[in-house]
Amino acid sequence: MVQYNFKKITVVPNGKDIVDIILSRTQRQTPTVVHKGYSITRLRRFYMRKVKYTQQNFFEKLSTIIDEFPRLDDIHPFYGDLLHVLYNKDHYKLALGQINTARNLISKIAKDYVKLLKYGDSLYCCKSLEVAALGRMCTVVKRIGPSLAYLEQIRQHMARLPSIDPNTRTILICWYPNVGKSSFMNKITRADVDVQPYAFTTKSLFVGHTDYKYLRYQVIDTPGILDRPFEDHNIIEMCSITALAHLRSAVLFFLDISGSCGYKIVTSFKFVWFDILDENGLPFIEKTANRLSPESMFYPLIIVCNKTDLQPLDGISEEDKKLVMEMKAEAMKTVMGQGGEVGDDEGVLLTMSTLNEEGVAAVKNAACDRLLNQRVELKMKTKKINDCLNRFHVAIPKPRDQKERPPCIPQAVLEAKAKQAAEKERRKTEKDLEDENGGAGVYSASLKKNYILANEEWKDDVMPEILDGHNVYDFVDPDILLRLEELEREEGLREEEEEDDDFEMDGKELTPEEKEALAEIRKKKSLLIQQHRIKKRTAESRPSVSRKFDKDKKFTTKRMGRQLSSLGLDPSMAIDRARSKSRGRKRERSVDGGDKDNGAAMDMDMDQPNKKLRLRSMSRPLSRSRSRPPSEVAPGEGFKDSAQKVKAIKLGKKSAKKRNKDARRGEADRVIPTLKPKHLFSGKRSIGKTDRR
Template structure:
């Protein structure tokens, strides 16, 4: 099956862009540095390469244009005539011919100048020949600029053409403008053709697809045709004529019997008779549309006579195809507004087209080759006894029982509609349970659960017991309310009233503190030291816990003691210096701050251990591992230090050649700085 996809054609650049593309590619893809000191053979080769490469790029680009545009003689006649109607095939062929001529001229120019470059005797002469060659090639391209622009316009228009397969099953809709063709197409396909109440809304061919008997059918909506001479028809009408002439399809001729389209039945009948030669050898159906406005039986006698003549012409095409006229629906009525008869028209067209295609295939020569591959096995009769098909009695009884149940019983859909519809009615799944008794299906509790009888664990007097418990709870609450009274200040002395106010204030304060603790419980440390008033978290307790876990607690206890001792030492030193006579002469907080810093430094001063010694808390096993780790660390930063980087993220690229030393012409004088 041939598919014509014109959207794949490459964009055609205009003359100026064409030259820019090729010359920039030559500049990028070929060497650019040459010196007059090179050997003459090398100079010639350098410029010959430029000329040849430019010619090859021009040749490839122009060849792509020529090959991708369709040849009107090689494609299907439908597309050939359609392109001729839309673009005029003479102009089209002339444009492609000019592209081909330009390609040959560029090849000839390159050949001539390469021959001259073989005898170039200097750099200047070789360069001049190269410039002349490329200039003449660009001149050729600029001369065919109008043809390139014309082909680009055609390419854009062809990309918008519908993808029509001329060889597949096709239904073609034709008729006068505004008779309901596009409305019918929108009803039977998923195409979205614009529908307006004026003529020539559809200005080109539109394609949709529909299914019938698991086969895909192509539906083509054509623009309206007017009844006038062939020479006077415009491009829009010629698109429809081209499709009718070349596509092997079922034709639906639409007839507006209401006259609302602006054309009478007589005018539509005249169009039918003028183009009936295009309906030969095609299934034809006359569709009387807009029956909601005017039924077929209510038209006048003259119009009915015209419709009868059109039906007789359509019957001739059926007889010519070998069909039976009395069984063929060649005249159908329809209304796209009420959708009355729409599906019948579609099914009739698809059925007739399918029958015709099958008959043509049966008459073709290929059918003999296919029939040779088939073998139909027919059993030979062994006696004269008849053996009709036999269905077992049990199967018949089961089928009869099932049919009776279906007639008698209601479906879930019926029950749902009777009981409030979807969202209100909930289907019961328990009625399909297979149990010993149907009464058990709706039980709330199962009879047996985990091997035990559920009823044995249920107290029959459970409700009475619950009432007694609730009554007892109510009595207890009443007693508690009687015992809990609020002391008022009228019966108390002034001293007792002050004490009561202090108690209430303290109570409110405790409640607020508790609420604050509760609100910050997640972000608060687990055991703050200031809240450990009972001294629960001591070193002795820590030692007992670590010993129970099988760990030696001595190091942890000594570390905790040394830390606490250091802090006590700092505080004592500060206090001793603050209480001494020297601090009395010093005025202000500044002196006390200096003393505090000095005391802290004194308390923390200690000798630094050797590099190889392992300090507790570093996470290293022994001194050998620490030395190895230090070596690896130094090695990792060696490259960074060598490049004078500040860190791993330093990406600064220093100026290796300062501009004031390495630019400009050298003057007379010292040049050793360079």
């Protein structure tokens, strides 16, 4: 099977670009220097090589252009006539012919000038002949510039053509514009054809693919065709007619029975399928029509009445209904031509609405079935079928009585299959549910409906949290509220008992003198709190005064003692407590007549062998902490004992001794080895002075 991929055609440069490319390549790939002592033979070979190399490059470039563009006589008639409709095959052939002529002229020019160069008698003569040869080649290429530009436009347009396989299973959608062809295409395939409420939105062929019974089908959406003479059809309509003429496919004729497309059924009836495929109407497909067998000229034809949501088929007028039945009768002739029976009219006339997708699947299935049956029947009539049948063996049971036993499918299987199909059609997707419930932003999909639980009602629990594969709500006590009330009641009783046990100065257990003292204390406490709040508010604006100028002496121990004494309380303990918190204890010097503790400390220090440690212990009190000596092992340092730590310290100092002695920088210092590297700060190098690198 031939696959046509026009996207692989290389870009066609214009004449000036080709000349620049070839001359630049010649200059780069051939010698360019002629020395004084060259013989005339060597000079001739030098310039002959340049001429031949230039001719060879021109020939290869032009041959690539000619070979990559398709030949209209060698490709499928569908693509040949499609290219004729889009670009006019006469102009196309003329452009390729001019390039072929230019290629031959360049070869002839090179041949002539190489013959002249063989008899060149001087450097000047050979040089002049070489310049003349290259100049004439470039002139020939520049003259075909318009043809190259035309082919480049054709290449760009061909790269945008759809990849249509003329030999595969194809469904063709056609007839009047604005009848719902593109909408049907978008429904059954993954294509995205533009749909607008006006005619001729589709201006070219669009291809999509759909699957049916594990087979891939090619669906082609064609532009609309108007009922007018063949000579008046424009390029857009001719694309559709070319596809109808050459593609062996199931043809879906779309009919708008509502009349909203702007064309009545009477107008559609005048435009008959068989008039389009008449050989007299399409003179450029006579050769194709003669190649096909009479059986293959009958295409599977289906008339689709679209837009039944606006106007059902039963609601149209009697005259229109009569015309529709006549169309159906005409379509039945194709069934008869394919070997069908008289009553075999199933799937010839179908109704559909692409808006609510009613009947879309039925139309697609009917077209695929009709097309598949027709392709099978055509293959059964070929000569190759005998070779295929020899490989098959159909087992047929021997008749044992007069009773017929035709092949059948069990009823249970048919019912199950019908049930699955009904469920598949009835099943609603999340998109359908979203449209029914207010659209995006309003509808929130339920994440619980696919939970696999023992009871379906559990999906809507108030607390459906899942932990370790279990529903948490299944493990909650149903009497949890009653138990909570009991706990709260018990907690309240406990709080009441604790309140009874606490001592609260509510005035019941106090004497009259103690009550007065308590009142004074509370009053004083409230005044202190107020003063503190005032000072806190005015702290930023109040000037700082040193303590020696505080003449009021509000916060002294003597004043506190006088106030407590006036209240009848002993202030000694409070004063001692305030003094102990206000300043630290002074260090006491040891004298000869010191106390016993200092004497004991001195006795203990005397036993120490080191004089410095002994003096240090005598000069500080026992209550202060001492720093750890370097030899003492701290937890987590990794040393076994103090001797091992002292040895490690000595080794570390010894390793750094040599570096310190040489005044070297340490490995942790940030250092710039060379502040001014020579290759950045030296001047211009002279010839031969590269040894420094």
